[in-house]
Amino acid sequence: MPTRSPQDAGKPDTTSGEGIPGGTRRDFLKQSTVLSALALTPPSALMAADRKWDEKIADALEQVTVNLEVNGVAHTVKIDPRVTLLDLLREHLDLTGSKKGCDRGQCGACTVHVNGKRINSCLSLAVTNEGKKITTIEGLAHGDQLHPMQEAFIAHDGFQCGYCTSGQIMSAVALVREGRTATREQISEFMSGNICRCGAYSNIVKAIQEAKNKSL
């Protein structure tokens, strides 16, 4: 699969759009999502749509406005109520640091903080976050100054492939705030919502043990 250099960030992704006339892969996916939505719409609703959009179907496809703050920046977005907080962050706000692993609340790769509490953003419908303050991995560093937990993960090699890392770090920062770092066992237990298939657990624990005494 072609890779993109950081310089390409923000430019349309044309590297993987083969076979999709006049569009990028992402456009294609967005369009096909709309088609899927229509395909999944029950026949009764389509009949209703035929009759000049009766209230029911209009409601069902209505975009809902949600106001929320992400990493200190206020956003007002209109979204389909089916959109999860994770997809809002990644697909609408271009904050792709939070990862989609299982998309079912089982792996923790999507962990973010909502009003200071760590949660799985894949199981939170975005519309239920009205007025909430969200912190993602992008909100931890101050410019080039990494957060102490990020520094500790690098110092202790707390990852291999890196896919789970943003979730691990968000969970670890919350863990320290929760005061669940007394022992190695306690750290393991209260980090159990973050799965690492590379098996970097022992180094993750070491990173947390180092960072826990620094101001977070």
Next chain:
Amino acid sequence: MNPFQYSRPAAVSGAIQSALKEPHAQFLAGGTNLVDLMKMGVVQPERLVDINPLPLKGIEKTGAGLRIGALSTNSEVADHALVLESYPLLSLAINAGASPQLRNMATVGGNLMQRTRCNYFFDTAMPCNKRTPGSGCGALTGYNRMHALFGASDQCIAVNPGDMSVALAALDAVVHVAGPRGERKIQIADFHRLPGDHPEKDNTLERGELIIAVDLPGSTAGFHKHTHYLKIRDRSSYAFALVSVAAALEINGGTITGARLAMGGVAHKPWRLHETEAFLKGRTASDEIFSQAARLAMRDAKAYRYNQFKLTMAPNAILQALKTASA
């Protein structure tokens, strides 16, 4: 995920009215179970009534007991000083379930509504009387390793997967609900139901009824000294119970003066062990008595092809939970 109407009422009465507008409306709280089920196509509500803004949070004293608002999160309950002081069993059970992230989202009311984790229920290509009444039970002759020992029917052998509910069953909790005809109280023992001929019904709530609070009675506050929640699972954290045991004892001078016991992962509802409790009362706390109690608890157990191991695991878990609780 199927398209749905989204409503966000500001009052309990509005939420109930909103839910009544569609036959398959669902209340949405933490979403940790419901959103997952919707993604899998297992449930397809036409309307989601977001109850998160409702004033149903908080934990307060009620005479000798506690009232827990239905929207209190699992972590808020588990960490609450009043819960830790009088009902540590509830904290132990909650912290044995899910992950810290999920416990920050999941609510007490939502947790009571948690659906089974039976693979046949989740797999829409398979028969399941709970998901699609009349389609059959895939688990009955299928891969039934996680399934019931008690109270199952030939329609459904799934188990209630919860931990919190097991502690609530042992502690004689009372569920407060509001509905189209006003408010009512449901004893926890009567809240969840056995599958019988209607496994699609997990509980005894009626259409439009919403859980607003859970009461813990003063009568079980005295069990805080000798209490334990033992959960046996495939990995040491973040997995559903194969078998779990909530045990709370009152012991005076070595004699058991009261016992509360419930099991998880073995039935369609939290499985309260009344007969075993009666056996323990008045007897001396000892390993021999606990072993007899464990055998008694298993008397009506019935295993299936792949969960035979639970017939050994469950009494061992009861014995160990009683030993730890009494120590």
